[in-house]
Amino acid sequence: MESLRLLATLLPLSVSSGLNLYATIFTASVAIHFGWLKNTPQSLEVLGAWPILIISGIFFLLEIFADKVPYIEHLWDLLHTVIRPLGAGFLAVAVLGSPDPVVTILAALFAGTIALVSHGGKATSRLAVNAISPVENVSNVALSVAEDVAASGLTVLALSFPFHATGLALILLGAIVLFVPILVRWAWFSIKSVFMWVFSLIQKLFGTLPKEERLPEDHQFAQNIQQPFTTLQCQAVNLNKMAGSTGFLTLDPARLCFTRESKNGIDGWMIDRINLHYGRLQRNWFSDTLTIGFADPKGRTRSAKFTAYKTKQVIILKMVTQINETRSAASSKEQP
Secondary structure (H helix, E strand, O other): HHHHHHHHHHHHHHHHHHHOHHHHHHHHHHHOOOOOOOOOOOHHHHHHOOHHHHHHHHHHHHHHHOOOOHHHHHHHHHHHHHHHHHHHHHHHHHOOOOOOHHHHHHHHHHHHHHHHHHHHHHHHHHHHHHOOOOOOHHHHHHHHHHHHHHHHHHHHHHHOOOOOOOHHHHHHHHHHHHHHHHHHHHHHHHHHHHHHHHHHHHHHHHHOOOOOOOOOOHHHHHHHOOOOOOOEEEEOOOOOOOOOEEEEEEEEEOOEEEEEEEEEEEEEEEEEEEEEEEEEEOOOOOEEEEEEEEEEOOOOEEEEEEEHHHHHHHHHHHHHHHHHHHHHHHHHHHOO
């Protein structure tokens, strides 16, 4: 029974180590040192030593600050892509305390792999938030605090009620596996945004204007788009079933259309120009967000958001101007 309890402790500690290794060790160290928890595995009593408590506490404080500074957090995550799985492996060896080298190696590999999956979910979610959140750095700080609380809470639960903690850890891992493919699209967009931002600086340095983009003919034909005025290659943020999709936002004499390639061919989302309310540019660190206000079929005001690289800023501004001019002209006609 004791062996089963140790194995049940291993999984949640590995997940929490992937989220925040130092929070995991510091929480366990404080709880064990001051005797706050009962039935703690004897093999983990070494974590209660003063040197481990002090050093893990110092690194935990460093992580608290580094993990909440824009873009420093990503460098920190990159560095800990190696550190967190290794730390989880060493923690697994301490949990089991087995003299059998085969068991020790297998436990370390298992814990390291689980921690790497957990770390991957954390890192990609941060990159994705940078791409789509309208309230940076507030959303990243909130996410960081949630991760710290989750790592500490899961650690306490693993040491007190390992079987309950294992169930919770499995749910977290399932959520990571489910949502990471979606988050990866946004994470990749954030990474490319940095390079495109650098490219935009070079363009400004040499006075090079971005080229007008052209809508591919297959997109134009599939959605019957007539004489496109302005085309912007971008990524949809909040369109139903299209969030995270890369495609082309096009303004023509009659409609505003977003088209993308899907498994079923080219599909799209469109709004009649007469129903457009406004266009608004929001400047972010390494990308820009275009917000479109419009009236839905029931007359309710809605908004759609699209994110594009800094190199597209001139095109976004042009589209914003055209959309707002459309609304101004419509308002003039409505006045007696």
